[in-house]
Amino acid sequence: MGWQPLDLSDVMSVMRADVARVEDRLREEVRVEFPFVGEILQGLIDAGGKRLRPLTLLLAARPFSYDIERLLPAAVGVELLHTASLIHDDTVDRALLRRGRPTLNSIFSTETVILLGDYVFARSAMMAAQTMNPRVMQVFASSLAHICDGQLREIFTARELDQSFDDYRRRIFGKTASLFAGSAEMGAILGEADEPQIQALRRYGENLGMAFQIVDDVLDLRESTDEIGKPAGLDLRQGTITLPTMLFFELNRGNGHYAELVRRVVDGRGATDEDYATATAVIRESGALERALEIAAEYVRQAREALRIVPPGEGRDLLEVLAEASLSRTR
Amino acid sequence: MGWQPLDLSDVMSVMRADVARVEDRLREEVRVEFPFVGEILQGLIDAGGKRLRPLTLLLAARPFSYDIERLLPAAVGVELLHTASLIHDDTVDRALLRRGRPTLNSIFSTETVILLGDYVFARSAMMAAQTMNPRVMQVFASSLAHICDGQLREIFTARELDQSFDDYRRRIFGKTASLFAGSAEMGAILGEADEPQIQALRRYGENLGMAFQIVDDVLDLRESTDEIGKPAGLDLRQGTITLPTMLFFELNRGNGHYAELVRRVVDGRGATDEDYATATAVIRESGALERALEIAAEYVRQAREALRIVPPGEGRDLLEVLAEASLSRTR
Numbered sequence: 001m002g003w004q005p006l007d008l009s010d011v012m013s014v015m016r017a018d019v020a021r022v023e024d025r026l027r028e029e030v031r032v033e034f035p036f037v038g039e040i041l042q043g044l045i046d047a048g049g050k051r052l053r054p055l056t057l058l059l060a061a062r063p064f065s066y067d068i069e070r071l072l073p074a075a076v077g078v079e080l081l082h083t084a085s086l087i088h089d090d091t092v093d094r095a096l097l098r099r100g101r102p103t104l105n106s107i108f109s110t111e112t113v114i115l116l117g118d119y120v121f122a123r124s125a126m127m128a129a130q131t132m133n134p135r136v137m138q139v140f141a142s143s144l145a146h147i148c149d150g151q152l153r154e155i156f157t158a159r160e161l162d163q164s165f166d167d168y169r170r171r172i173f174g175k176t177a178s179l180f181a182g183s184a185e186m187g188a189i190l191g192e193a194d195e196p197q198i199q200a201l202r203r204y205g206e207n208l209g210m211a212f213q214i215v216d217d218v219l220d221l222r223e224s225t226d227e228i229g230k231p232a233g234l235d236l237r238q239g240t241i242t243l244p245t246m247l248f249f250e251l252n253r254g255n256g257h258y259a260e261l262v263r264r265v266v267d268g269r270g271a272t273d274e275d276y277a278t279a280t281a282v283i284r285e286s287g288a289l290e291r292a293l294e295i296a297a298e299y300v301r302q303a304r305e306a307l308r309i310v311p312p313g314e315g316r317d318l319l320e321v322l323a324e325a326s327l328s329r330t331r
Numbered sequence: 332m333g334w335q336p337l338d339l340s341d342v343m344s345v346m347r348a349d350v351a352r353v354e355d356r357l358r359e360e361v362r363v364e365f366p367f368v369g370e371i372l373q374g375l376i377d378a379g380g381k382r383l384r385p386l387t388l389l390l391a392a393r394p395f396s397y398d399i400e401r402l403l404p405a406a407v408g409v410e411l412l413h414t415a416s417l418i419h420d421d422t423v424d425r426a427l428l429r430r431g432r433p434t435l436n437s438i439f440s441t442e443t444v445i446l447l448g449d450y451v452f453a454r455s456a457m458m459a460a461q462t463m464n465p466r467v468m469q470v471f472a473s474s475l476a477h478i479c480d481g482q483l484r485e486i487f488t489a490r491e492l493d494q495s496f497d498d499y500r501r502r503i504f505g506k507t508a509s510l511f512a513g514s515a516e517m518g519a520i521l522g523e524a525d526e527p528q529i530q531a532l533r534r535y536g537e538n539l540g541m542a543f544q545i546v547d548d549v550l551d552l553r554e555s556t557d558e559i560g561k562p563a564g565l566d567l568r569q570g571t572i573t574l575p576t577m578l579f580f581e582l583n584r585g586n587g588h589y590a591e592l593v594r595r596v597v598d599g600r601g602a603t604d605e606d607y608a609t610a611t612a613v614i615r616e617s618g619a620l621e622r623a624l625e626i627a628a629e630y631v632r633q634a635r636e637a638l639r640i641v642p643p644g645e646g647r648d649l650l651e652v653l654a655e656a657s658l659s660r661t662r
Contacts, residue, residue, distance in 0.1 A: 032480075033480075034483060034487060037483070085449075088445050088446070088449060091441070091442070091445060109486075110422070110441060111422070111486060112483070112486055114419050114422060114445055114448075115419070115479050115482050115483050115486070116479075116483070117445075117449075118416075118419060118448075118452070118475070118478075118479045118482075119476060119479035119480070119483065121449070121452060121475070122472055122473075122475035122476035122478075122479055123476060125456055125468075125471070125472035125475060126469065126472040126473055126476060128468070128472070129465060129468040129469040129471070129472045130469070131465075132465040133465070134460060134462075134463040134464070134465065134468075137456075137459070137460040137465075137468050138457065138460040138461070140456070140460070141453055141456035141457040141459070141460050142453075142457055144449070144452070144453035144456060145450060145453035145454060145457060147449075147453075148446050148447075148449045148450035148453055149363075149364075149450070151446050152365060152368070152443070152446050152447070152450065155440075155442060155443055155446070156365060
């Protein structure tokens with residue numbers, strides 16, 4: 001046996017050169033003629049995040065026929081799609097911070113932000129078209145449809161405590177897992193994997209994405225604003241019911257005081273800052289975060305399970321490490 | 332010589348069956364699981380408009396190899412793209428009426444409207460992908476980028492009287508002509524026209540679109556709210572400088588009173604309802620609308636000129652009638 005990657009930094013060091021090419025191309029693609037807007041978009045791209053979707057796409061091709069030239073447009077496309085979706089989502093959330101920086105909608109009018117998001121969508125679709133692969137374009141477009149569906153579900157179920165785990169799963173599939181699933185699928189298609197392997201990679205991406213979003217929902221309740229680069233406890237304030245809150249509420253149905261507090265906080269009307277702080281604290285202490293992380297770990301197991309029909313080797317090892325890493329991240 | 336189409340109703344009667352297929356497919360594509368939203372989207376599609384973009388796309392294939400099955404996804408795609416863009420544009424404009432009906436943003440939150448627009452974008456991209464033709468998808472995606480560019484220009488040049496005809500042309504190319512150009516180009520590609528013919532059809536669509544938008548800008552000033560199905564004089568109120576206003580301002584630089592009035596109206600601050608009414612009236616009476624229509628007619632001449640390398644016959648006749656019809660419409 002040769003060298004074994006152990007954590008995300010090992011994955012990143014193997015992939016550094018290719019991810020750098022994604023970064024360069026991203027910056028090129030959001031170059032716009034309006035000077036001030038251009039700088040802001042560049043800043044948004046530079047602030048970056050971890051490029052997990054392009055990374056997933058590239059890694060999904062790696063056990064097969066890996067050609068960075070063929071993969072690059074799709075890898076840039078999925079990150080642009082994600083960025084466009086964040087731009088619109090910040091408008092939806094009215095968030096003032098994202099990735100530790102001011103959001104576009106804290107600077108521009110809603111009108112402008114909508115159009116900037118649309119523009120980044122257009123650039124992402126142009127990237128998908130550049131693959132010249134109709135199937136990749138279909139996966140790409142349907143991922144966008146799923147994202148919108150998930151975000152609409154989030155709006156339509158907001159402040160509703162009476163929803164099932166299945167409702168939650170469908171929401172986060174759309175909002176997050178669909179693009180990880182699509183990224184892995186596109187990578188496998190462009191890597192010329194065979195059909196069962198393409199399907200397996202899609203399942204890998206979907207399960208990875210589910211785990212990723214659950215961890216995100218846990219971090220929202222567990223970490224401080226400084227650590228996650230956006231306001232902590234935002235989900236509760238927006239009335240978005242996430243897995244930890246659902247688990248907490250289930251555990252505390254018998255506890256009238258706690259149940260009442262969470263109801264008030266989720267409803268929003270008449271909830272004070274102290275209510276939010278108390279609700280966050282009691283959810284943290286209830287064991288609900290740990291239980292949610294167990295469920296996330298189960299998704300990671302399923303992601304790894306899906307990799308069984310992938311040829312063993314460095315490519316598969318990297319995919320396994322990426323899946324595990326989704327559990328240990330702190331932001 | 333056989334039968335000659337004379338006006339848009341002749342074009343529509345030739346194309347009726349195929350346009351009906353576009354209508355049916357449109358309705359299918361915006362079917363969503365959220366019941367209330369679904370009805371509203373269906374209503375928006377039913378309220379319809381004249382389907383000029385799908386019509387342009389279909390007609391552009393007609394002098395060549397016309398196959399409705401092959402054309403249908405693209406034809407539906409361009410109308411969905413246009414619809415998505417209207418949805419976001421209504422948010423931008425804060426318009427309460429469109430096509431004589433309440434807009435989505437008079438019913439839903441901005442958040443929801445943004446996502447519904449994104450969802451319709453996604454469906455349109457799925458249609459483009461269904462053509463299985465990478466070049467069509469590239470034209471499609473770049474049309475969307477041009478639309479955003481045009482709309483952003485409109486925002487960034489709002490309330491600026493100091494802009495050139497060239498600024499105006501670039502804006503309306505993006506906002507309107509780019510999708511007509513793209514529709515005609517996609518039709519010619521899918522109709523298997525040769526490369527010079529494809530380029531000629533693109534020029535046809537671009538010139539048709541320019542004429543169409545200029546007429547739209549004239550109607551905004553000339554017609555009443557009832558006739559155009561949206562608030563009349565909206566452009567002036569929003570500070571959007573259109574060709575008639577530019578022409579009027581040029582004609583009246585020497586007239587201090589009129590120039591002052593238009594300046595105040597365009598600036599918006601301190602302009603009264605009476606100012607808007609007076610400004611609209613003096614622009615109407617100045618001859619600026621007639622001069623703008625002459626410029627539109629020149630674009631139509633160029634559109635017809637582009638058709639010279641298209642094989643003569645019914646297909647080309649229909650395209651010529653469509654171009655002429657853009658001048659005589661009243662809504």
